[in-house]
Amino acid sequence: MATTTELSPTGEISKYSQDMQVDKKLTPRKVPTLCSIRYGIAFVAHLCNFTIRAQAMIINITMVVMVNTTNHQLQLNDSTEGLSDSFDAQTSFPAKAPVYNWSPQIQGIIFASINYGTILTLAPSGYLAGIIGTKRVVGFALLGSTLLTLFIPLAADHGLIILITTRVVQGLTQGSALGGQFALWEKWGPPRERSRLCTIALSGVMLGIFIAILLGGVISQALGWPFVFYVFGGIGCICCLLWFTLVYDDPRSHPWINITEKEYILSSLEQQVISSSKPSLPIRAMVKSLPLWSMCLCCFAHQGLTHTVVTYIPTYISSVFNVNIRDNGLLSALPFIVSWFSGILGGQLADFLLSKNFRLITVRKLATFVGSLPPSVLLVVLPYLSSSYITTMTLLIVSCGLLPFCQSGIYINALDIAPRHSSFLMGVSRGFSQAAAILSPTVCGFLLDQDPEFGWRNIFFMLFAIDLAGLIFFLIFGETDVQEWAKENKLTRL
Structure with a gap:
């Protein structure tokens, strides 16, 4: 039968x-x-x-x-x-x-x-x-x-x-x-x-x-x-x-x-x-999937923010405080050891919330929100407080420290919506976001060259706008339920 x-x-x-x-x-x-x-x-x-x-x-x-x-x-x-x-x-x-x-x-x-x-x-x-x-x-x-x-x-x-x-x-x-x-x-x-x-x-x-x-x-x-x-x-x-x-x-x-x-x-x-x-890849269904697009676009926006911070922290510190290479290296490295710790902490916190019966979609979107919006807001504030050495370094450290929280959000969302194709889709989302790593130095260099006085302010406002757009799109269309195109029905005989 x-x-x-x-x-x-x-x-x-x-x-x-x-x-x-x-x-x-x-x-x-x-x-x-x-x-x-x-x-x-x-x-x-x-x-x-x-x-x-x-x-x-x-x-x-x-x-x-x-x-x-x-x-x-x-x-x-x-x-x-x-x-x-x-x-x-x-x-x-x-x-x-x-x-x-x-x-x-x-x-x-x-x-x-x-x-x-x-x-x-x-x-x-x-x-x-x-x-x-x-x-x-x-x-x-x-x-x-x-x-x-x-x-x-x-x-x-x-x-x-x-x-x-x-x-x-x-x-x-x-x-x-x-x-x-x-x-x-x-x-x-x-x-x-x-x-x-x-x-x-x-x-x-x-x-x-x-x-x-x-x-x-x-x-x-x-x-x-x-x-x-x-x-x-x-x-x-x-x-x-x-x-x-x-x-x-x-x-x-x-x-x-x-x-x-x-x-x-x-x-x-x-x-x-x-x-x-x-299983074969349902490419057409993937292209039409809003949850997948929301994940990719939010990854792109967040990766642009992250890559700019990673690339330009030494340059920003040098331009604002005019410190020597040794001190610049020490100051530039400090935010990333905080990021390393907070990245591990973010994963522990996400699984703790799941163990307390928080909905998976709530945890993913909360982690993405914390790792996206506060860091970009802190960067927007940064140029207006550049005269204070302690305040500037504190904002950089906190901003950089919050970025890895997205690792518990958008970056593993493919495991939720399409576990059968998650390895491919995680590569797609990271590849899509890698375009931001290519565009970021070019755009930032152009803005700094065109307007040396307000270049940093323009860069941070641009990052905030892109990051906010990606975050809003994910908050609206992001899902954690397995998508229909990621399921498979098969005829079997008993």
């Missing part, structure tokens, strides 16, 4: 019941948390994100000593041994580190080049990870980024074109690592713990920024700027070893997982286990 059975959002008929046969009533009441395998994987992913972001950021720091700032004429591969005597601020750095005559415009191209590669692979890597597994996609992407980091000093010495090409290819690998990792939480993240697991992993980005800013100048001064790439390349090698050793695609394939934790994860995901064959 034929019957129509509605499958789980993943398109599988209770695969868990076939493998484990664990009754829901026997689901363990107490399972390990911080000492568990799933949290261990989250911390390895945290280290992966730390490494990826630091490897992308370090050239922003080393550029200060890589260029002869007294000569802005473009020479594609004009390298000299030693530093220019006229550049007094760099005379304490090792004399054998090469210096290049790159104009500020060329430096901007070098900075942005990694984003052109990243935006191309965020969405495809998420889909690929859902097919062949996160372990291989992210692992080989991290290995590729690490090898290219070690190669950058040699690439710079062989010419500007080689360096930019290397950065673009590195962006391809980093986009694969960032986009591919979200498939982990389809199989490792119990619904009540996804916020904290995802934010533990994603908060590594802010820690990478903090460490890169804090240590980049110190290593350059002590050993020379090429050693910054060698050190962070070495860290990447260690991270690759940990990733390939400790991370597995799902609890079933993990050789060391405790049976209690395994049963807990699989039983909590019984209605969301991913099928062995990846």
Whole structure:
């Protein structure tokens, strides 16, 4: 007799019941948390994100000593041994580190080049990870980024074109690592713990920024700027070893997982286990989905705000307070250690609210609101209080500290509305928002160049307007219910 059975959002008929046969009533009441395998994987992913972001950021720091700032004429591969005597601020750095005559415009191209590669692979890597597994996609992407980091000093010495090409290819690998990792939480993240697991992993980005800013100048001064790439390349090698050793695609394939934790994860995901064959993507339905568009547009607006803060905090501090490079690095790094802590705290808070029977849609929208509107409002106020050193730094720290709360909101919303396609959709939303990372330096540079006196004020008002529009769109159209196009009906015979 034929019957129509509605499958789980993943398109599988209770695969868990076939493998484990664990009754829901026997689901363990107490399972390990911080000492568990799933949290261990989250911390390895945290280290992966730390490494990826630091490897992308370090050239922003080393550029200060890589260029002869007294000569802005473009020479594609004009390298000299030693530093220019006229550049007094760099005379304490090792004399054998090469210096290049790159104009500020060329430096901007070098900075942005990694984003052109990243935006191309965020969405495809998420889909690929859902097919062949996160372990291989992210692992080989991290290995590729690490090898290219070690190669950058040699690439710079062989010419500007080689360096930019290397950065673009590195962006391809980093986009694969960032986009591919979200498939982990389809199989490792119990619904009540996804916020904290995802934010533990994603908060590594802010820690990478903090460490890169804090240590980049110190290593350059002590050993020379090429050693910054060698050190962070070495860290990447260690991270690759940990990733390939400790991370597995799902609890079933993990050789060391405790049976209690395994049963807990699989039983909590019984209605969301991913099928062995990846379902086809309903592209037409996705394009028409307002909840999906609201997530993508809000991600774009928030990423524009975040990227501007990350990129321009050192420049803003320098322009307002005229501090030296060492003090600027310390002040610029301070907001990001606060962001690292608040990102982890935000995930814990979101899951705490869910445990108190708050609606999922309420938690997602509240987290997005806290991570979007207050930071942009504080930045708008900033130019009017620039005369106060303590007030300015306090506003920057609080604004930067609130940004990661969105990690518990829009950035994992795809797991709510389309768990079967979440790895692909998370890559799409991050790829869509990555366009803001490309546009931000260009637009901000234009505004500062056109109006040096009120440029910062114009930038902050622009960010506030874009961020508010994205937030309102998500608050109106954002959802957490599984969408119809993310479900699957299948004819089965009993």
